[in-house]
Amino acid sequence: MxxxxxxxxxxxxxxxxxxxxxxxxxxxxxxxxxxxxxxxxxxxxxxxxxxxxxxxxxxxxxxxxxxxxxxxxxxxxxxxxxxxxxxxxxxxxxxxxxxELPPWPDTATGLARLAERFPLIGLSNASRTALLGINAHAGLRWHQALSAEDARTYKPAPAVYELATAVSGRPPERLLMVAAHAWDLRAAQAVGLRTAYVARPVGDPPAPTDTFDLHAESLTALADQLTTG
CATH class of the missing domain: 1.10.150 (DNA polymerase; domain 1)
Known part of the structure; x- marks a missing residue:
């Protein structure tokens, strides 16, 4: 593909x-x-x-x-x-x-590598206040962090993903949703976003019928795919 x-x-x-x-x-x-x-x-x-x-x-x-x-x-x-x-x-x-949630071992490195090439947008069901605390505790670095609170609903409601398209000013097919949850990616896919599944022990793995654009065993492996060439 x-x-x-x-x-x-x-x-x-x-x-x-x-x-x-x-x-x-x-x-x-x-x-x-x-x-x-x-x-x-x-x-x-x-x-x-x-x-x-x-x-x-x-x-x-x-x-x-x-x-x-x-x-x-x-x-x-x-x-x-x-x-x-x-x-x-x-x-x-x-x-x-x-x-007070710990980052995965590859999170900081993966985000740093990807940020050299792409704007990074966090999109979380966590409230604005909670997301601020999570970002600070885990050392997450964003160009923009969006909370589902701004849509007054939760993923997988389409309005949450539409926050990202509105903020980016780009059509949905030019945005790549990265998640460890297949349900999250299916909902993003339904509103036109491209999708990348990253495997995590606590995630929701894809079903055989899922057709996500990219699959990676880690965030650094995703960075390898997206930053080569």
Whole structure:
């Protein structure tokens, strides 16, 4: 398949550039240090399911839009109750762990290499406030960072991807959406963006029927594909 002609790269953040489950596990271990790993995983699943369920309710029109930091606070209270923790300071610290997410080992190098050739746009379901914290903690460097909060909805709603086309001033087929989640890439593809899947342990791998433009085993491998020639 010939390499697409691209003017800018658009990146998913959670899962693609930062290891969200690892950051949340760190927060859960601080919340309940006596719990074993099985209990930590149970609490992590409880958190993740709450976020996914509430975002889906908003996408389905069953709940008014609320930014991700509101959902993080809700999830922190839910998880703390399940862990038997009532200290409000500890619950607040757990909610903040959603912003204290470590980057993957190749993230900084990959972004730096790609930034030498392309404008880089972050596009995240994280709120504006949360995205600022995530970027700072993980050392992410952007030319532009966009939050789904600006569209008052969540990916995979088309309005979120349209933020990137509006900001870039370029037609969607000249933008490359980079993500570790096939569902994210399918939604970007549906509004005309080109797509690049980057494999991550916490991602959503492509199905046999997916037809993404590029596939890479890492961000640096994607940089190899896009910066050669």
């Amino acid at each position: 010939p390499q697409p002609q691209i003017d800018a790269l658009v990146f998913d953040v959670l899962g693609t550039l930062v290891d969200e489950p690892r950051g949340l596990r760190t927060g859960l271990r601080r919340l309940a240090p006596t719990h074993d790993e099985a209990e930590t995983e149970r609490l992590l699943t409880l958190w993740q399911r709450h976020i996914e369920r509430q975002q889906r309710r908003m996408l389905d029109g069953e709940r008014p839009y609320a930014p991700s930091d509101v959902l993080d606070r809700e999830a922190a209270h839910l998880v703390a109750d399940a862990a038997g923790v009532t200290d409000p300071t500890a619950v607040a610290a757990l909610a903040r762990s959603a912003r």
